[in-house]
Amino acid sequence: MESASQNDWIDVASAADLPAGQAMEVVVGEHVIAIFRDADSLYALDGLCAHQGGPVAKGELSETDAGKTCVTCPWHGWQYELATGIQTVNRQPLQRTFPVRERDGRVEVQI
Secondary structure (H helix, E strand, O other): OOOOOOOEEEEEEEEEHHOOOOOEEEEEEEEEEEEEEEOOOOEEOOEEEEOOOOHHHOOOEEOOOOEEEEEEEEOOOOEEEEOOOOOOOOOOOOOEEEEEEEEEEEEEOOO
């Protein structure tokens, strides 16, 4: 991965390596990032759970009662909305989110 200024998009993976309903973990500089593809959307969150650092990318996807896609951390069951990083029980934004996009068959994140 290449070094980038704060506003640059960083190429992290082939889009083909991230099918719908799947996740991957990437490391960009000092950041561990969990990237998810849910149907046609991409999401990127801090890859370490705010509770005790569990691997968020290894969690299961589901929907909240409000119909928002969330991930459940496999260690202790904490859930976060993919689009916002909001923890579903206390409604606080505990997981940092990152801009993510697909461009020319590649997945890119912005730090």
